[in-house]
Amino acid sequence: MEKNYLEILEDLLETTISEDASDLHLSVSHYPIVRINGKLISLTKKETISSHDMREIVMEIMNKEQKEKFLKEYEVDFSYSYKEKGRFRVNVFFQGGEIACAMRLIPEKIKSLEELNMPTSLYEFCEYSQGFVIITGPTGHGKSTTLAALINKINQENFKHIITIEDPIEYVFKEERSLINQREIHQDALSFPRALKSAFRQDPDVIMVGEMRDPVTISTAITAAETGHLVFSTLHTNSASQTMHRIIDSFPPEQQNQIRAQLSTALLGVVSQRIIPGIKGGLVPACEIMTATPAVSNLIRENKMHEIDLVIETSSEQGMISLNKALFSLVSKREISLKNALTYSRNPSELKRMLG
Secondary structure, eight states: OOOOHHHHHHHHHHHHHHTTOSEEEEETTSOOEEEETTEEEEOTTSOOOOHHHHHHHHHHHOOHHHHHHHHHHSEEEEEEEETTTEEEEEEEEEETTEEEEEEEEEOSSOOOHHHHTOOGGGGGGGGOSSEEEEEEOSTTSSHHHHHHHHHHHHHHHOOOEEEEEESSOOSOOOOSSSEEEEEEBTTTBSOHHHHHHHHGGGOOSEEEESOOOSHHHHHHHHHHHHTTOEEEEEEOOSSHHHHHHHHHHTSOHHHHHHHHHHHHHHEEEEEEEEEEEOTTSSEEEEEEEEEOOHHHHHHHHTTOGGGHHHHHHTOGGGTOBOHHHHHHHHHHTTSSOHHHHHHHOSOHHHHHHHHO
């Protein structure tokens, strides 16, 4: 009997949602795998996936353009809505000559920082009329979720024109007080740089760039922040100082002084976050927060990024917090284990000293 591949996938999506999993992984010759509270779990009561099944499942959920892009480039990103139960960010790719698929569940409800147990001091970034805010951290550590909480705070409290540029669109915002236009790369725009440049002609107050992937996007985002826009974006970096290095090093040497000067005046802050398995279950966020005080701006301008960590460490009265201090607090409150704190720390020996 011919299999109904859409039904097979929908059954797996139901499981992902009902088990409160963050991700679903499908690959040939394996059981489907879900990630729950950071741990991968095989769904051994389901069937293993054959090469034919894998191909048919992904072809069911891709449109013509996505199929063409996948066969041409060997991978494709898109969003997929499952009934009215959930949206998924999907990446279909080849590995070992076979098709594989990773699906990230995007919750329908946009949680507030309070609900995410994130520092509510981050809301202060929403009060500016212009400037640049960067949310950083490894893949899968909640950058998009934090970004959505900040954008939604503006949406709830201010009459602003918000433009988001994403690949693909993750959280779908419901307009409250703000006007929101969400643009998806490959569907509504050809590229991040092009969409960002055209945003200047669309009269936005706030621009959210899902991810800064190239120097043109970074440069345009900084220019947007300099010219009267509040810009939010993300980067896959592990700290504020590393973020500054990554941004500046992405440009040729002859441009770097200019970028440092622009960044030193446009930057509002950098948030570097991790989500860590909690002692009582679930995941607990830990954040490094750097705000662009005159001291920080001066270090960026003078190319002394190696001193930023020390400024963060000694500027708690100005709202800054180092990752180790955040981890120390979580261990002290028995929210995370010492072992996990040391695993996620960038300086475990210093954290051990702090904990005595």
